Amino acid sequence: MTSYNANMMAVLKRLYMGLILFFMYAPIAVLIIFSFNASRSRGTWEGFTLDWYIRLLNDQHTQRALRNTVLIAIFSTIFATAIGTVAAIGIDKLKKRSRTAIMLVSRVPVMMPDVIIGISLMMLFLFVFRTLGVGSLGFGTMLLAHVIFNVPYVILSVTPKLRQLDPNLYEAALDLGSNPLRAFVQVILPELWPGVVTGAMLAFTMSVDDFMVSFFTTSPGVQNLSIRIFSMTRRGVDPSINALSTIIFVVVMIMLILINRRDRRLIHKNAEDD
Amino acid sequence: MPRLIELVNIVKDFSQNRVLDNINLYINQNEFLTLLGPSGCGKTTTLRIIGGFEQPTGGDLLFNGESILHTPPHKRQLNTVFQRYALFPNMNVAENIAFGLKIKKVDRTSIKEKVQDMLKLVNLVGFENRSVTSLSGGQQQRVAIARALVCKPEVLLLDEPLGALDLKLRKEMQVELKNMQQQLGITFVYVTHDQEEALTMSDTIAVMNEGRILQIGTPEDIYNEPKSAFVANFIGESNIIPGTMLEDRRVSFAGTVFECVDKGFEEDEPVDIVVRPEDVRITSKDAGALVGEVKHVTFKGVHYEMRINTGGFTWKVQSTVQSPAGSIVGITVAPDLIHVMQKSAPVREVNAL
Ligand SMILES: Nc1ncnc2c1ncn2[C@@H]1O[C@H](COP(=O)(O)OP(=O)(O)OP(=O)(O)O)[C@@H](O)[C@H]1O
Ligand SMILES: [Mg+2]
Numbered sequence: 001m002t003s004y005n006a007n008m009m010a011v012l013k014r015l016y017m018g019l020i021l022f023f024m025y026a027p028i029a030v031l032i033i034f035s036f037n038a039s040r041s042r043g044t045w046e047g048f049t050l051d052w053y054i055r056l057l058n059d060q061h062t063q064r065a066l067r068n069t070v071l072i073a074i075f076s077t078i079f080a081t082a083i084g085t086v087a088a089i090g091i092d093k094l095k096k097r098s099r100t101a102i103m104l105v106s107r108v109p110v111m112m113p114d115v116i117i118g119i120s121l122m123m124l125f126l127f128v129f130r131t132l133g134v135g136s137l138g139f140g141t142m143l144l145a146h147v148i149f150n151v152p153y154v155i156l157s158v159t160p161k162l163r164q165l166d167p168n169l170y171e172a173a174l175d176l177g178s179n180p181l182r183a184f185v186q187v188i189l190p191e192l193w194p195g196v197v198t199g200a201m202l203a204f205t206m207s208v209d210d211f212m213v214s215f216f217t218t219s220p221g222v223q224n225l226s227i228r229i230f231s232m233t234r235r236g237v238d239p240s241i242n243a244l245s246t247i248i249f250v251v252v253m254i255m256l257i258l259i260n261r262r263d264r265r266l267i268h269k270n271a272e273d274d
Numbered sequence: 275m276p277r278l279i280e281l282v283n284i285v286k287d288f289s290q291n292r293v294l295d296n297i298n299l300y301i302n303q304n305e306f307l308t309l310l311g312p313s314g315c316g317k318t319t320t321l322r323i324i325g326g327f328e329q330p331t332g333g334d335l336l337f338n339g340e341s342i343l344h345t346p347p348h349k350r351q352l353n354t355v356f357q358r359y360a361l362f363p364n365m366n367v368a369e370n371i372a373f374g375l376k377i378k379k380v381d382r383t384s385i386k387e388k389v390q391d392m393l394k395l396v397n398l399v400g401f402e403n404r405s406v407t408s409l410s411g412g413q414q415q416r417v418a419i420a421r422a423l424v425c426k427p428e429v430l431l432l433d434e435p436l437g438a439l440d441l442k443l444r445k446e447m448q449v450e451l452k453n454m455q456q457q458l459g460i461t462f463v464y465v466t467h468d469q470e471e472a473l474t475m476s477d478t479i480a481v482m483n484e485g486r487i488l489q490i491g492t493p494e495d496i497y498n499e500p501k502s503a504f505v506a507n508f509i510g511e512s513n514i515i516p517g518t519m520l521e522d523r524r525v526s527f528a529g530t531v532f533e534c535v536d537k538g539f540e541e542d543e544p545v546d547i548v549v550r551p552e553d554v555r556i557t558s559k560d561a562g563a564l565v566g567e568v569k570h571v572t573f574k575g576v577h578y579e580m581r582i583n584t585g586g587f588t589w590k591v592q593s594t595v596q597s598p599a600g601s602i603v604g605i606t607v608a609p610d611l612i613h614v615m616q617k618s619a620p621v622r623e624v625n626a627l
Contacts, residue, residue, distance in 0.1 A: 166358065166360055168356045168357075168358060168360035169360050169362065171325075171327050171347065171354075171356070171360070172354070172356060172360035172361075172362070173362070173373070174326075174327075174346070174347040174348040175325060175327075175347055175348070175352075175353055175354045175422075176348075176353065176373050176374035176377060176421070176422075176425060177348050177374055177377045177378060177425070178348055178373070178377050179348055180348075182377070183348075186362075187362050187364070190364035191363065191364065
C-alpha cells in the first residue's frame with residue numbers, strides 16, 4: 001500500500017514537472033519548428049525550408065544588428081570581467097560590515113526588473129548629455145549599459161573564490177621575493193580564474209540575451225538582434241523572426257549549458273580536493 | 275655574536291585589543307631561537323611582524339642594526355614557512371620550490387639542480403611533478419620548508435612547521451631541521467607551542483604568554499631555573515606550591531620547613547615553590563620530610579607517574595620505581611631542586627584596557 005502510494009507520488013511528481021516544462025518550452029518549440037516552415041502562414045506546415053535563415057542573413061539590417069550584438073557582448077564581457085574582478089577583490093578587503101552592505105548593493109541590479117535599469121540608465125545618460133551639451137544615445141551608451149549591468153554578475157561569481165582563497169598565499173609569494181603585481185598574476189589570479197571565467201560567460205549570455213536595457217539606451221539607428229526582432233514584429237509578422245529568435249535561443253542555451261557543466265565540474269573538483 | 279634581528283618595544287593592537295605588549299628580543303646570527311607559548315599568545319603575530327606582513331602599532335624592528343619597518347615583505351632578506359603551508363595550488367611540487375629562484379632570475383639548469391638538492395634534503399625525490407593538493411600534510415609541510423630554504427635566506431621564519439606530522443616523523447624532522455640549520459648556517463626563528471620540541475631544537479627559547487615575553491634563555495636555563503610559576507608549569511610539568519621564605523636558604527611549604535639554596539628574599543615573603551615531578555624522591559614512611567598516600571599510578575613508558583596526597587597538597591611524582599596505589603610513603607626534595615619564585619604579578623591586569 002505504502003509503496004503503491006509512493007509510486008503514485010513519484011508518477012505525479014514527474015507528471016507535474018513534465019507539465020511545467022511543457023508550458024515553458026512549448027512556445028519555443030513551436031517557434032523553432034515554424035522557423036523551418038516553407039509557408040508564410042503560422043498555422044499550417046507546408047514542408048521544410050531554410051529560406052527564412054537565408055533571407056535573414058542577406059538582410060542588411062539584421063547583419064548590422066548581429067554585428068552590434070556580437071561586438072557589445074564581447075566588449076561588455078571584457079570590461080565587466082576586468083572591472084568586476086577588481087571590484088570583488090576590493091570588496092573582499094573591506095571590513096565585514098561595509099562588505100555586507102556593498103554586496104547587497106551590488107546584488108540589487110541583478111534582481112531589479114530590466115525596465116527599471118533600462119529607463120534609469122537612459123535618464124542618466126540623457127541628463128549627462130544635456131549638461132555636457134554633447135553626445136547622444138547609440139552604440140557607446142548601449143555598450144556602457146551592458147558593462148554596468150554585467151559587473152554584478154562577475155562580482156557574484158568571483159566572490160566565492162576569494163572566500164576560499166588561503167590568505168597566506170599572497171603573502172607567501174611576496175615572501176619569496178615576488179612583487180605585488182607578479183604575486184597577483186601568478187598566484188592569486190589562477191585561483192580566482194574559474195570564478196572569473198564563469199562570470200565572463202554569464203556576462204556574455206546576459207548581454208546577448210538582453211532586450212530591455214538595450215532598447216532604452218540606444219537610438220533607433222543602432223539596433224542589436226533583440227531590438228531587431230522587436231521592430232520586425234511591428235512591421236508585420238514574417239517567419240524570419242522565428243529564425244532570428246531561434247538563433248538567439250540556441251546561442252543562449254549553449255552558453256547556459258556550458259556554464260552549468262563548468263559549475264558541476266568545479267564542484268566535483270573541489271569535493272575531490274577537500 | 276652580532277645581533278641580526280632586534281625587536282624593540284614592539285606593541286601590536288588589533289582593534290583596541292592588545293595582542294603584543296612591549297616585546298623586546300634580539301636574535302643573533304646563526305641562532306636557533308624559538309618562540310614558545312600557549313595558543314593565542316601572539317607567536318604568529320610576532321613572526322608576521324618580522325616577516326613584514328603585519329605593521330606593529332608601536333616599537334621598532336631592526337635588521338643588522340637598521341630599521342626595516344618600512345621595507346615591504348618582498349624586499350626583506352628572510353623567508354617564511356607558514357603555519358598552514360600556503361603552497362601554490364596551481365603549481366606542482368617542483369614549480370613551488372622553484373618559485374623564489376625564478377624571481378631571482380636564476381638560470382634554468384641551476385634551478386633544476388637546486389630543486390633536486392632540496393627534494394633530496396626534505397626526502398621528496400620523485401615528487402617533482404605531483405600536484406601539491408595531492409600531498410599529505412607532512413609532505414606539504416616539507417615542500418613548504420624546501421620552498422623557503424632554496425632561496426638561501428639569511429633568516430628563516432618557521433611557524434609551527436611540524437604541527438601536522440605524526441610523532442615519529444616529527445622527531446625525525448626535528449633532527450633534520452636542526453641539521454639543516456647548522457649546515458646551512460641560517461638563523462632560525464621558530465614558533466611552537468610544544469615545549470619538548472623547543473627544548474630539543476633551540477639555542478635560545480623565548481617563553482611568551484598573553485602578548486609578553488616572560489623569560490628568555492637557553493633550554494637548560496628555562497628548564498632548570500624558571501623565573502615564574504607560569505614558565506615552570508609550561509615547560510615540563512611542575513608542582514607549584516605556595517610557601518613562605520623564612521630566611522635565606524630556609525623556606526616553609528606544605529606545612530614543613532625545607533632547606534633550599536635560594537636567598538635574597540625578604541623575611542617571611544610569600545613565594546611560589548616549584549618542584550619538578552622527577553625531582554621528588556620517594557622514601558620509606560619514616561625517612562621522608564612529608565608523608566602521604568599514593569592516590570593513583572599511571573604507567574608512562576619510561577617512568578611511572580604517581581599522585582601522592584600529603585594532606586592539603588597533591589604531588590605529581592615521577593619515578594622509575596612504582597609505589598602501589600594506597601600505600602603510605604615518605605617524600606623528600608633535595609635543597610638544590612627546590613625552586614623558589616617570587617609571587618608573579620597577576621598577568622591579566624594589563625589587558626584590562
Ligand atoms: N588579524 C587579526 N585580527 C584580530 N585579531 C587577531 C588577528 N590576528 C591575530 N589576532 C589575535 O591575536 C592573538 C594572538 O594571535 P596569534 O595568531 O599571534 O597567536 P599564536 O600564538 O600564533 O597562537 P597559535 O598557537 O594558536 O597559532 C589572538 O588572540 C588572536 O585572536
Ligand atoms: Mg600561530
